[in-house]
Amino acid sequence: MTDMYNMYKPDLVSEYITPRARETHEYYEQSSYRGKELTAFIEAVCAELGGVSYHNKNHDTAAIYRPGDIHAMGEIGFKDIRIKVSDPAVDQYYVRSNTVGNPKYKSGWRRNMLSTKSIKAAVKYAVEHIKPTTALTSLKLTIDAAVQPIEGDITELNSTARTHFRKLTGEAGYGNSYKTMLFRELRNITFLSPELNHTIAEFYTAVDQVQAAKDLYSSPVHFVGLSDNYGQLVADIAKCKVGYGIAPELTTPTRMPATELPEWIQGRIAVLQMVAPETYVRGVGVRLDDKVFYTIGGENE
Numbered sequence: 001m002t003d004m005y006n007m008y009k010p011d012l013v014s015e016y017i018t019p020r021a022r023e024t025h026e027y028y029e030q031s032s033y034r035g036k037e038l039t040a041f042i043e044a045v046c047a048e049l050g051g052v053s054y055h056n057k058n059h060d061t062a063a064i065y066r067p068g069d070i071h072a073m074g075e076i077g078f079k080d081i082r083i084k085v086s087d088p089a090v091d092q093y094y095v096r097s098n099t100v101g102n103p104k105y106k107s108g109w110r111r112n113m114l115s116t117k118s119i120k121a122a123v124k125y126a127v128e129h130i131k132p133t134t135a136l137t138s139l140k141l142t143i144d145a146a147v148q149p150i151e152g153d154i155t156e157l158n159s160t161a162r163t164h165f166r167k168l169t170g171e172a173g174y175g176n177s178y179k180t181m182l183f184r185e186l187r188n189i190t191f192l193s194p195e196l197n198h199t200i201a202e203f204y205t206a207v208d209q210v211q212a213a214k215d216l217y218s219s220p221v222h223f224v225g226l227s228d229n230y231g232q233l234v235a236d237i238a239k240c241k242v243g244y245g246i247a248p249e250l251t252t253p254t255r256m257p258a259t260e261l262p263e264w265i266q267g268r269i270a271v272l273q274m275v276a277p278e279t280y281v282r283g284v285g286v287r288l289d290d291k292v293f294y295t296i297g298g299e300n301e
Contacts (some may be wrong), residue, residue, distance in 0.1 A: 008096050008112035009141060010072040010133055013065050014277070014289035016055040028056035038062070038078040041093055041119055045076055045126045052130075064130050068228025070291045071133035071141065073097070076126055081115055093122030097129040098137060135236035135253040138292070139223045143240065143248050146294040149280035150217055154244055157210045164203035178207050216283060216297050218243050223250075224265060224293045226258055233258040237265070240294075268295040 015021055028034060042054050042062050052073065054062045060079035065072040074097035080089050094115040105111040114125045133141075165173035187204050191197055225236040238253035261269075272279070272287035272295075280286045285295035 008075070008098055008100075008109075010065075010074065010098070011055075011063060012071060012142075012289055012292070013067065013069055014291060016063070016065065016072075021055070025056045028059050031059045033059040035060070035078060035091075037091070037093070037119070041076060041078055041122060044119065044123045045130065048123055048127050049130060064126070066132065066228075069132055070135075070138045070225050070227055073132055074099075074126075074130040076122070076130070081110070081113070090117070092117055093119055095122060095125040095129055097131065098133065099129045099131050135225055135238075135255065136250075138225050138236070139238055139240075139250055139253060142288055142292050143223070143250065143294075145278070145288055146221070146223075146286045146292075147242060147248060149278070149286055150221075150242075150296070151244060153280055153282060154210065154213045154217065157206065157213055161203065161206035161210050164199065164206050168199050168203055213282065214244050219297045221248075221285070222265060222295045223253065224261070224269060224295060225253065226291045226293075229255075235261050237261065264298040265295050268298060269293050 016025070038060060045064060046052055046054060049064070052064050052066055054064055055072075056062050057075070061075060061077035063072040063075050074095065076093070076095050078091055078093050080091050081094055092115045094113050096109075096113045098112060100112045100114055102111055102113060114129065116122050116125065161178070162173040162176075165171065165176065165178070186200065189200075191200075221240045221242050223236075223238045223240055227234055227236070234255055235258040236253035236255050238251045240251070241249040268284050271281060271284050272293050273290075275281060275287055277287055277289045283297060285293060287293055
């Protein structure tokens with residue numbers, strides 16, 4: 001998404017609960033390079049915000065998050081954040097969040113950062129700017145990851161169609177829509193050669209699969225983000241207009257209890273929960289993790 005290009009992009013909370021992520025967290029927790037300044041900063045921020053956890057990204061940086069959320073809230077740290085090597089080397093407390101828009105920087109990693117030498121001021125910055133990531137931002141942050149496997153599936157089907165086209169004609173088949181008069185008529189012709197008829201049948205099966213996948217992809221895709229709202233599982237849902245090779249059009253998500261999701265969406269989520277994260281099930285949707293799903297088709301069921 002173009003408007004997300006220069007934004008701080010918080011991690012998915014699910015990234016912090018993998019065994020490797022927990023090992024990383026514990027390693028930096030015990031690291032001899034971990035300064036007492038960062039430890040004090042983390043403790044103060046967690047105490048002020050309440051109900052939050054932290055994940056050590058390295059020895060001088062930690063993400064702040066709520067376990068029931070989709071994305072982390074922001075990032076805090078204590079380190080040398082110089083941009084110019086010629087500047088004095090001074091460690092500073094810093095806060096990064098999408099709610100920060102530092103006017104000194106139009107782009108780059110400091111655009112969404114505030115820094116200070118004072119821990120008191122840093123904690124104040126954190127309280128003011130470390131906020132839950134909105135559902136719309138979560139949608140913007142995940143839509144590209146959801147679209148990629150769907151379009152990848154269409155690309156793979158196209159490749160299969162081109163393979164059969166090359167076997168049939170000796171040509172590469174790139175850029176061919178297979179919709180000319182010749183291709184429309186060829187489908188209905190039976191030749192004397194059984195091998196040729198078989199190759200033609202394989203080709204048209206692949207072409208039909210490509211078209212079916214594109215037609216399905218042109219139907220609305222629904223973002224469903226599950227999160228905890230004071231002990232209640234809620235769903236943020238938004239319809240997205242997508243299509244092969246075009247930029248997605250997004251709408252602002254609406255929130256409802258997860259139990260009130262339409263049955264056709266609940267059914268698709270039930271299927272997606274049985275597959276691994278970052279998996280596309282053709283005609284059903286995409287599971288990014290245990291909280292983010294994109295369902296495809298089925299709205300009129």
